Amino acid sequence: MIKIYHNPRCGKSREGLELVEKSGKAFEVVKYLTDVPSFEELQTIIKLLGIAPIELVxxxxxxxxxxxxxxxxxxxxxxxxxxxxxxLIERPIVINGNKAVMGRPPEKILDIV
Incomplete structure (x- = not known):
C-alpha cells in the first residue's frame, strides 16, 4: 500500500495527494504534524529516499x-x-513498497505510483 506523509496546509503536499488519489491505488495518508513519525520510522524513510537526514529538513x-x-x-x-x-520535515513524502520519493516537484510521485 502507498503511504503519503501529508501536510494539508501545504500546496505541494495537496498536489502530491491528488496525484496519489488519481493513481487509483490503495493508499494511507499520514498527517505527520499530528501523527509524528517515530525515530525508527524517520530512519527508514531516510534510508528509502537514499539521502542524509539534513536533506529531509x-x-x-x-x-x-x-x-x-x-x-x-x-x-x-x-x-x-x-x-x-x-x-521541519519536507513534504510530501510518498512510499510505495521499498521505494520512496519527496514530492518536490509533485510530479516525482508518478515515478513510484
Missing amino acids: RQKEDVWVKNFKGKEVSDEAIIKIMIENPI
Whole structure:
C-alpha cells in the first residue's frame, strides 16, 4: 500500500495527494504534524529516499534558522529535532513498497505510483 506523509496546509503536499488519489491505488495518508513519525520510522524513510537526514529538513523554516542553522548537528540529532519539530520535515513524502520519493516537484510521485 502507498503511504503519503501529508501536510494539508501545504500546496505541494495537496498536489502530491491528488496525484496519489488519481493513481487509483490503495493508499494511507499520514498527517505527520499530528501523527509524528517515530525515530525508527524517520530512519527508514531516510534510508528509502537514499539521502542524509539534513536533506529531509526544511532548512528555511524559522525553527531551523533560529535554532540550528550553521551549527554542527549529528544525523541522530537531526532526526530527533524533526520529531520535536515535525514542521521541519519536507513534504510530501510518498512510499510505495521499498521505494520512496519527496514530492518536490509533485510530479516525482508518478515515478513510484
